[in-house]
Amino acid sequence: MTPLAAPARTIAVIEDERAIAAAVAARLRSEGYAVEIAADGPSGVELVERLRPDLVVLDLMLPGLDGLEVCRRIQRERAVPVLMLTARDSEDDLVVGLGVGADDYVTKPFSARELVARVHALLRRAERPYGAGRARARGAT
Numbered sequence: 124m125t126p127l128a129a130p131a132r133t134i135a136v137i138e139d140e141r142a143i144a145a146a147v148a149a150r151l152r153s154e155g156y157a158v159e160i161a162a163d164g165p166s167g168v169e170l171v172e173r174l175r176p177d178l179v180v181l182d183l184m185l186p187g188l189d190g191l192e193v194c195r196r197i198q199r200e201r202a203v204p205v206l207m208l209t210a211r212d213s214e215d216d217l218v219v220g221l222g223v224g225a226d227d228y229v230t231k232p233f234s235a236r237e238l239v240a241r242v243h244a245l246l247r248r249a250e251r252p253y254g255a256g257r258a259r260a261r262g263a264t
């Protein structure tokens with residue numbers, strides 16, 4: 124079974140650094156995903172509400188609303204896998220990020236290959252009943 128045989132999954136990329144957003148979107152599109160980009164926090168929340176994506180790639184440092192607040196708001200609406208992009212190394216930020224509903228993260232600078240691998244993994248996990256995957260991830264820490 125090849126992943127590309129499935130209908131295109133939709134991914135929202137919320138990132139204010141244009142070069143990173145464009146590179147991430149191009150790579151995900153080349154993997155067969157349908158991708159839309161928002162460049163600040165408020166438009167990111169709107170994009171997720173409108174698009175109802177299968178996964179969200181979310182930058183932590185965003186104008187308008189930061190990534191943690193965006194994550195809170197989009198998770199309030201509907202459980203959706205979130206891969207957070209962070210330039211920070213601080214463990215505190217990470218713990219907070221995962222606490223508000225981010226499922227995984229990559230620290231900038233990250234490789235396109237690493238990003239794609241994590242996106243694939245999150246989508247695979249999301250195919251199982253969502254609560255079960257999440258409960259197990261939380262219980263392990």
Ligand code: CA
Binds near residue numbers: 138139140183
């Ligand atoms: Ca940023």
